[in-house]
Amino acid sequence: MSESEQPVDLKSYIRLCAVIFLVVLCTTSAMIAASFSDHLGSGWTGRVTVILGIAVINAFLVAGYLMHLLSEKKLVYTVLCFTVFFFIGLMGLTLWAMGNFPVGTINH
Amino acid sequence: MEIPYTVKNRPDTGIYNAKLGVWLFLASEVMLFGGLFSAYVLLRVGAQPGHWPHGWLDVRFGTVNTILLALSAITTLLAWAACKVREFGKFKFFHGCTILLALTFLGIKSYEYHDKWIHYEIQLKDGTFADGHLEEQDDKQVVLHGRIVKDEKDLYDLRAQKDIQLGEVKIDRANIVKMQNYGPWHNTFTAIYFTLTGLHALHILGGTLVIFYLWGPGSKMYKTDPERFTNRIEVSGLFWHFVDLVWIFLFPVLYLT
Amino acid sequence: MQSNVQQFPPNRPEAAEAHSDHGHDHGHDDHGHHEHHEPGFWSKYIFSTDHKVIGIQYGLVSLSFMLFGFFLMVMMRWQIAHPGVPVPVIGPVLAALLGQPAAHGIISPELYNSFGAMHGTIMVFLGVVPLAFAAFGNYVVPLMIGAPDMTFPRINMASFHAFFLGGLVMLVSFFIPGGAAQAGWTSYSPLASTIPTDGQAFWLVGMVLLITSSLLGAVNFIATIIQLRTPGMTWMRLPFFVWAQFVTAFLLLLAFPPLEAAGLLQLMDNVAHTSFFLPTGLAVSGPVGQVSGGGSPLLWQHLFWFLGHPEVYVLILPAMGIVAEIIANNTRKPIWGYKSLVYAALVVGFLSFIVWAHHMYLTGMGQGIATFFQATTMIISIPSVVILTCMFLSLWGGSIRINTPMLFALGFLPMFGIGGLTGLPLGLAASDLYLHDTYYVIAHFHYVVAPGTIFALFAGVYFWFPKMTGRRMSEFWGRVHFWCSFTFMNLVFMPMFAQGIKGMLRRMSDGGVNYSAAKVPGVIDTLPGTVMELNTWILWAAVGLGIAQIPFIINLFWSISHGEKVKSDNPWHATTLDWQTPTPPPHGNFAHEPHVVRGPYDYSLPGEANDYTPQSETGGKSAH
Ligand code: HEM
Numbered sequence A: 001m002s003e004s005e006q007p008v009d010l011k012s013y014i015r016l017c018a019v020i021f022l023v024v025l026c027t028t029s030a031m032i033a034a035s036f037s038d039h040l041g042s043g044w045t046g047r048v049t050v051i052l053g054i055a056v057i058n059a060f061l062v063a064g065y066l067m068h069l070l071s072e073k074k075l076v077y078t079v080l081c082f083t084v085f086f087f088i089g090l091m092g093l094t095l096w097a098m099g100n101f102p103v104g105t106i107n108h
Numbered sequence B: 001m002e003i004p005y006t007v008k009n010r011p012d013t014g015i016y017n018a019k020l021g022v023w024l025f026l027a028s029e030v031m032l033f034g035g036l037f038s039a040y041v042l043l044r045v046g047a048q049p050g051h052w053p054h055g056w057l058d059v060r061f062g063t064v065n066t067i068l069l070a071l072s073a074i075t076t077l078l079a080w081a082a083c084k085v086r087e088f089g090k091f092k093f094f095h096g097c098t099i100l101l102a103l104t105f106l107g108i109k110s111y112e113y114h115d116k117w118i119h120y121e122i123q124l125k126d127g128t129f130a131d132g133h134l135e136e137q138d139d140k141q142v143v144l145h146g147r148i149v150k151d152e153k154d155l156y157d158l159r160a161q162k163d164i165q166l167g168e169v170k171i172d173r174a175n176i177v178k179m180q181n182y183g184p185w186h187n188t189f190t191a192i193y194f195t196l197t198g199l200h201a202l203h204i205l206g207g208t209l210v211i212f213y214l215w216g217p218g219s220k221m222y223k224t225d226p227e228r229f230t231n232r233i234e235v236s237g238l239f240w241h242f243v244d245l246v247w248i249f250l251f252p253v254l255y256l257t
Numbered sequence C: 001m002q003s004n005v006q007q008f009p010p011n012r013p014e015a016a017e018a019h020s021d022h023g024h025d026h027g028h029d030d031h032g033h034h035e036h037h038e039p040g041f042w043s044k045y046i047f048s049t050d051h052k053v054i055g056i057q058y059g060l061v062s063l064s065f066m067l068f069g070f071f072l073m074v075m076m077r078w079q080i081a082h083p084g085v086p087v088p089v090i091g092p093v094l095a096a097l098l099g100q101p102a103a104h105g106i107i108s109p110e111l112y113n114s115f116g117a118m119h120g121t122i123m124v125f126l127g128v129v130p131l132a133f134a135a136f137g138n139y140v141v142p143l144m145i146g147a148p149d150m151t152f153p154r155i156n157m158a159s160f161h162a163f164f165l166g167g168l169v170m171l172v173s174f175f176i177p178g179g180a181a182q183a184g185w186t187s188y189s190p191l192a193s194t195i196p197t198d199g200q201a202f203w204l205v206g207m208v209l210l211i212t213s214s215l216l217g218a219v220n221f222i223a224t225i226i227q228l229r230t231p232g233m234t235w236m237r238l239p240f241f242v243w244a245q246f247v248t249a250f251l252l253l254l255a256f257p258p259l260e261a262a263g264l265l266q267l268m269d270n271v272a273h274t275s276f277f278l279p280t281g282l283a284v285s286g287p288v289g290q291v292s293g294g295g296s297p298l299l300w301q302h303l304f305w306f307l308g309h310p311e312v313y314v315l316i317l318p319a320m321g322i323v324a325e326i327i328a329n330n331t332r333k334p335i336w337g338y339k340s341l342v343y344a345a346l347v348v349g350f351l352s353f354i355v356w357a358h359h360m361y362l363t364g365m366g367q368g369i370a371t372f373f374q375a376t377t378m379i380i381s382i383p384s385v386v387i388l389t390c391m392f393l394s395l396w397g398g399s400i401r402i403n404t405p406m407l408f409a410l411g412f413l414p415m416f417g418i419g420g421l422t423g424l425p426l427g428l429a430a431s432d433l434y435l436h437d438t439y440y441v442i443a444h445f446h447y448v449v450a451p452g453t454i455f456a457l458f459a460g461v462y463f464w465f466p467k468m469t470g471r472r473m474s475e476f477w478g479r480v481h482f483w484c485s486f487t488f489m490n491l492v493f494m495p496m497f498a499q500g501i502k503g504m505l506r507r508m509s510d511g512g513v514n515y516s517a518a519k520v521p522g523v524i525d526t527l528p529g530t531v532m533e534l535n536t537w538i539l540w541a542a543v544g545l546g547i548a549q550i551p552f553i554i555n556l557f558w559s560i561s562h563g564e565k566v567k568s569d570n571p572w573h574a575t576t577l578d579w580q581t582p583t584p585p586p587h588g589n590f591a592h593e594p595h596v597v598r599g600p601y602d603y604s605l606p607g608e609a610n611d612y613t614p615q616s617e618t619g620g621k622s623a624h
């Protein structure tokens, strides 16, 4: 933000940062709790989902507030949207292909 | 010759050149780490049942490093804000913190690497496996701080075994079939662990060098062209936040699951 | 930076002075127009940050690499046509340079594999991409959009240096023990990790450098096109060439990193003995290898082709851009369907990310995923056809001016058409299972990239040469070059379709002799003798093709100092801004910042005195 829309106020930034840091502490603890908790079943699938879900919150805070993505320009959004789409394509289609074999063949 | 919009925003796009540049670069980084994360998922999904390790990494170190990076991300933002309101002293302080935090992160990371490096799995002639940290070794015997298991499978899921007793294990060299440390070659987990965290650590290192330059010799520009300098801090900060973002996923993926 | 950013002061001394005071992103090379300090050779030609110098650097280096890659192929064609016979003339040189693998001047199977892998790698990553994207893009894009330079001139220089270093690493690998990489340009694992040569590690390091280079280039191109368009240069007034480069840059930006990821993983496999791509129980010529296993060879293929397919559009889009400019210029009328061209290019770029697994039908993929990729492959052929159709229709009713660039541009059209149409059977699993890995595939994609893209690149060289040097290349020798290249190209590649359909496989160092001798009733059929004879035919056609390049090379260098001088800055009477600069354009490009008032192809506007109206020309009616 070279010509920022509103003037920057250092105090309010420090306050924002303190809040973010507290939230990050909480989410990190929550992830660790989820990782060791006995309530999430014995398998890993549910656990991984919960943990990654919490990680996404963390990522949202960093991207949204620290990287100012929430107040960023449309141009940046557009680039990132395409990127995320292609990333999902890469991972999704590859996973699909790895799981989709003709009946009767053995993979791996 | 002047390149337009190095400092000012271009009216129709609303941003200056370097900011667009760094976002484009970060987009490519998303695809780079995206490819690596895809590899991780495939290796994990494709592993033989019961062969994907759990609990191999020390969650305490991972947690501390997570907090260190989160703090450094915050000091980076504050360093930029301080520049923006032209408080050079505060800028120096905040980015000084960033650099120290980053170096501590790297220190902890190297300790963890070292810990894996001296961790050995030894296949014995009687079909059992010794596993633990190397205490000492000579021509005749190897001494580990660890344990002996009957089945190699018992070494994979450490989370599932509640009471693991570790002690001193002395092994005759003559009884050893194969001795290998937990380097990248050990199995696909250590391979992807070292590759992902190694590449991430390289990013940390690169970021630290850039921030150090802007904090030290590069900060001369603050006097001549503070706005442009502030932009540089913002752009390098965006990179730094991205590196933190990657860690936010590396930590749960490698340490917690 | 106190000065008004909207100024274009290429000759302003203060601006140059200001540079040296504080380290700008773009300092250090204020050359040319100062009498007082003439920069030395190094800062002017090697460490230049001027987009035009960098473009020419890229151009010369990539043309040299292309020639080198072609030589590798001619030697391979000799070996295919005359297996085990020493290569005439060059054989002793090879033996002296490379030792054992070329003993007695004979190309051993290992050397054949190295040459094949390096031919592909060099042609794609060190030849066509740097020429089409980096060289023409660097030189022409800033001129066309009215910019003084690229947005990040020093990053631009770094991009060239990374490219050069990458090329050097590739070349050095020929001389290490074991020789260069042998696993094909696709470097499939586990083959790539089990051949006993470090050449593969060199290949991977080289690729990481080349990927870094195109990444820096891509960021620069996109930022330049978005940020540095001159006032009035709206998106729909961009020449199609700029659009093509824009889409290409995005492909490089987003498709290359997964290959970089894969390259790092394979490097770990080769150097740190990990098993990312090595399956459990991998046995290499006997005992099970000492690797932990657990990896997936198919993962490499996915990550490779995720780049691999967008890469073919990286090879073709800039070529289409060049052809569009030249056709508009020489038909003296607006390009037909400008908007359809732009949208088609965008759609092609987008879809090219989700068609990659059509290279992998033979890996035993399931019906579901195969259907998906067949569907996307068929869909992506539609916008490609739209582009080609627009260009053909542009010819209709034009008063066509035939000159060397136009000849090459016209040659591109049917050649790319043949290449594209023969791709369709490869996009359908049922027919690809038969054609896969045969010479049919080789013929298909070479029609796209050799008589296709490379003709467009030649067209571009002849077309922009006058802007770069102020002189024209010889028209007569240009035509000789065209007609000979056109003939020999087709003589080389057309027979390959027949060979492939008859079942001749690619990547066989004896050209299929063993294969044709084997006869297992009901399982393998011999290749008919005529198919084998075609190998000799192709060899001499390839030699002819090589000879046909001599007029070009001489013409190129001779014309720099002896060509006919151009009489104006706009010798082709073109409309785009690249012709509104002084010749050759000085550092900073434009004497005055151009203001664009019209679309890119205002040729033959009714009621105008000239049959072309430059984009920055006010007055007269605007077509857009
Ligand atoms: C535009 C420029 C193009 C280039 C530079 C190009 C290049 C290539 C290359 C290098 C291969 C490698 C095959 C191998 O290594 O086995 C290939 C195969 C293939 N191409 Fe193209 N191609 C282009 C256009 C097309 C089009 C328009 C289509 C179809 C719509 C297509 C469909 C395919 C398919 C399906 C294969 C896989 C064949 C096989 O593996 O057997 N290509 N092409």
Ligand SMILES: [Cu+2]
Binding pocket: C308, C309, C312, C355, C356, C358, C359
């Ligand atoms: Cu493809």
